[in-house]
Amino acid sequence: MKDIRGLLLASGLTTVGAEIIVRDTTPRYCANGASDVCFRFGIPKSSADSGSGNIYFQIQAPSTYSWVALGTGDQMSGSNMFVMYQDGSGNLTLSPRLGTGHTMPKEDTSSTAAKLGLLAGSGVVNGIMTANVVCPNCESWDGGSGSLSLTDTASNWIAAWKSGSSLATTSKSASISQHDDHDQFQLDLTKATVSSDSNPFLEEDNANPGTGNGGGSGGGSSGGGGGNDDPEVVAGPGNPFAPIAGGRRRDAALIAHSVIMTATFAALYPLGSMLMPLTGSWIAHAIWQSVAFIMMWVGFGLGIRVAQDRNMLFNNTHTKLGAAVVVLLLIQPVLGILHHNYFLKHRERGAISYAHIWWGRILLTLAVINGGLGLKLANAGNSAVVAYAIIAAVCFGIYAIVKSWAVVRRGRQSGPHFRKGDNFTHQQRYSVGRQPYRPRNRV
Ligand code: HEM
Ligand SMILES: *[C@@H]1O[C@H](CO)[C@@H](O)[C@H](O)[C@H]1NC(C)=O
Secondary structure: OHHHHHHHHHOOOOOOOOOEEEEOOEEEEEOOOOOOOEEEEEEEHHHHHHOOOOEEEEEEEEOOEEEEEEEEOOOOOOOEEEEEEEOOOOOEEEEEEEOOOOOOOEEOOOOOOOOOEEOOOOEEEOOEEEEEEEEOOOOEEHHHOEEOOOOOOOEEEEEEEEEOOOOOOOOOOOOOOOOOEEEEEEEOHHHOEEOOOOOOHHHHHHHOOOOOOOOOOOOOOOOOOOOOOOOOOOOOOOOOEEEOOOOOOOOHHHHHHHHHHHHHHHHHHHHHHHHHHHHOOHHHHHHHHHHHHHHHHHHHHHHHHHHHHOOOOOOOHHHHHHHHHHHHHHHHHHHHHHHHHHHHHHOOOOHHHHHHHHHHHHHHHHHHHHHHHHHHHOOOOHHHHHHHHHHHHHHHHHHHHHHHHHHHHHHHHOHHHOOOOOOOOHHHHHOOOOOOOOOOOOO
């Protein structure tokens, strides 16, 4: 869903979702996926010319958010983050933090920490939190290893937010819980230039009370001055924002994990169990399921990697249930062999056979449900969810049809023809497909 919106936006077809609004001289970007979480930027000409100095930005969001953050770069790691939350007395706390990966960013207390200043016009008014911020040293951080060029025509930014109650603290090191979602966008800083080195948001807020909704205008970073339907608003310096389609960095390992696990559990395993009634060949069945078994472990390894990387190993149902299913499936091949031996000896199913069949069915069902939990955990888009549901439904549908058919056929062949003493082969016992030999007195 988000991906689709991002694409539509990138092609300038709609203004639903992220809004690109230009007011006066400071461009405004509203995050994709959040409601009214918006940012404005103003780079004084003097700072742009000298490459350092004050920069101004605004973070605005409804007070239904517990915290909202803006950060440099395209991922958490290495980002110079500016986290905003309520101070408990009608104003806001700005917390400069350093991103270190997929964990809570801690307050930057180093000498290069962003010296964030709260300016006039800030506060919590009518359920809207507005922080007008000046940063005199945001062109470098973390001892100089991170940097922001004030004239970058494609500077990368990230944003994240968490809805919930007010943190009500003036502490810059307050602990915050993980975001509901995040976004990524690019900004042409040369289009955010303001002439004087002073709070550029004050005038706009006074001139345009309730800055909430302006006319959206299409176009990406290249689109110069798209439409603006509010005649009172002076057209800004074009549309310097380019929301990154999809807005999130997709981990290759995560995609591989999802694809392999879907293929294994929704397709390979159920198809492999059908091979038994379809071909009657236990060898084909065993080889096929062994391949699926190996794929499962590859997918499992990838999943562990992703979860470790994201600090979500065994702290959620998807990873716990997934690990349980994979481990419990370890005995499935053993049950298969035991069933096979039993069958060779007795020429009919025994308790062990039903253990093999039902152990597999139960775990496969759990695995397919767990796939849904995984999609939820990864905040997967609607298209991925729909694709997954279709694949699972089709494969299990075919499986159910084939199995019922097998039962019906076996039912017809049962009776006196399949007694313990009969020397039938696997094929004759199970096959409903090609049968080299059928009992002569078959109905
Ligand atoms: C308690 C604080 C935080 C925790 C535990 C946390 C954890 C995570 C986790 C587990 C992911 C990967 C899963 C996903 O994509 O949703 C992630 C991604 C992301 N987070 Fe955070 N985060 C925190 C704070 C922040 C803050 C303050 C920002 C600031 C802007 C931020 C920005 C992002 C972005 C842009 C991504 C996607 C890019 C990437 O993978 O780095 N996060 N975070
Ligand atoms: C919030 O703090 C800023 C900076 O001290 C100040 O200018 C502003 O008026 C305060 N807002 C409210 C609502 O008190």
